[in-house]
Amino acid sequence: MEVLKTKAALKAYLKPLKAAGKKIALVPTMGALHNGHISLIKLAQENADVIICSIFVNPTQFTDPKDLEKYPRPIEHDLAMLDEAGCNAVFMPNVEEMYPAGGDENWHIDLGNAEFLLEGAFRKGHYQGVTQIVKKLFDAVEPDVAMFGQKDYQQVLMIKNMLEHFKLPINIITCPIIREDDGLAMSSRNIHLSETDRKNALVLSKSLQFVVDNFNSFPLSELEQQAKSFYDGIEGVELDYFTIANGDTLQAAASKTEHKLVALVAAKVGATRLIDNMIIK
Ligand SMILES: Nc1ncnc2c1ncn2[C@@H]1O[C@H](COP(=O)(O)OP(=O)(O)OP(=O)(O)O)[C@@H](O)[C@H]1O
Ligand SMILES: CC(C)(CO)[C@@H](O)C(=O)[O-]
Numbered sequence: 380m381e382v383l384k385t386k387a388a389l390k391a392y393l394k395p396l397k398a399a400g401k402k403i404a405l406v407p408t409m410g411a412l413h414n415g416h417i418s419l420i421k422l423a424q425e426n427a428d429v430i431i432c433s434i435f436v437n438p439t440q441f442t443d444p445k446d447l448e449k450y451p452r453p454i455e456h457d458l459a460m461l462d463e464a465g466c467n468a469v470f471m472p473n474v475e476e477m478y479p480a481g482g483d484e485n486w487h488i489d490l491g492n493a494e495f496l497l498e499g500a501f502r503k504g505h506y507q508g509v510t511q512i513v514k515k516l517f518d519a520v521e522p523d524v525a526m527f528g529q530k531d532y533q534q535v536l537m538i539k540n541m542l543e544h545f546k547l548p549i550n551i552i553t554c555p556i557i558r559e560d561d562g563l564a565m566s567s568r569n570i571h572l573s574e575t576d577r578k579n580a581l582v583l584s585k586s587l588q589f590v591v592d593n594f595n596s597f598p599l600s601e602l603e604q605q606a607k608s609f610y611d612g613i614e615g616v617e618l619d620y621f622t623i624a625n626g627d628t629l630q631a632a633a634s635k636t637e638h639k640l641v642a643l644v645a646a647k648v649g650a651t652r653l654i655d656n657m658i659i660k
């Protein structure tokens with residue numbers, strides 16, 4: 380597996396592959412890899428000839444400096460996992476390589492109203508930072524396909540809006556959420572959970588599953604209220620939002636008959652903020 384640290388090295392690696400007509404997939408990550416990430420690599424292998432995984436903890440998408448500072452960076456472990464999975468190359472630039480102008484770079488694009496809902500409301504400017512770095516990664520790799528996890532449901536919508544904005548010819552593939560055996564969605568931040576947090580964190584997947592399992596049994600507002608009541612009285616768990624939303628606009632669902640519905644949640648479990656979602660239909 381090639382380890383590439385600069386855009387120039389990446390271009391040189393890709394040039395003969397592209398000339399030979401190979402289909403290139405990009406799997407963008409922030410590292411601290413787990414089996415959720417590996418599932419993206421595996422799906423990429425089914426959809427392309429050459430798999431590039433990027434590892435870059437992008438400062439512009441963090442709104443909480445402490446979250447950025449403590450983001451896990453186990454690079455040797457990550458490289459071993461990618462090598463084992465058969466990834467062809469890892470692009471792991473430093474901050475200067477991706478942001479040569481330092482903090483002076485301007486980036487603002489219209490991502491539509493959904494930018495400001497849910498994660499966008501709790502992490503102001505987050506999706507400007509995400510789309511800024513993903514555009515830079517797309518420019519550096521010029522992939523045919525790019526893989527993203529459904530775990531970051533809103534992120535996928537924002538990236539599709541960014542593609543539309545720049546009219547980029549990249550096929551976005553959304554990969555299902557990989558969970559631990561007990562239902563917890565895999566996430567790099569799970570490493571920060573204490574033993575008690577880890578048990579409490581199950582409330583996210585349980586409350587979502589309740590909505591999926593009982594969708595036909597209650598009116599929308601009662602479903603949501605009952606799901607929220609799962610969080611009552613759990614010490615150390617603070618619910619940011621739980622919503623049943625339109626799967627395209629992320630506006631709170633007005634009716635059960637809407638074409639696409641998704642339940643989304645974010646909660647602080649101890650000092651760690653987690654997100655999860657389940658598609659209802
Ligand atoms: N459990 C999972 N199943 C499928 N895809 C996932 C899962 N967790 C993360 N991904 C996807 O992997 C890609 C890289 O995500 P990232 O590196 O931020 O990992 P993460 O586990 O989501 O970390 P965190 O949520 O703590 O930032 C994203 O497209 C994300 O949606
Ligand atoms: C897409 C991404 C790699 C951009 O930094 C990040 O938001 C992530 O890991 O989901």
Ligand code: BAL
Pocket residue numbers: 440441531
């Ligand atoms: N997987 C989403 C990246 C973030 O939380 O910033």
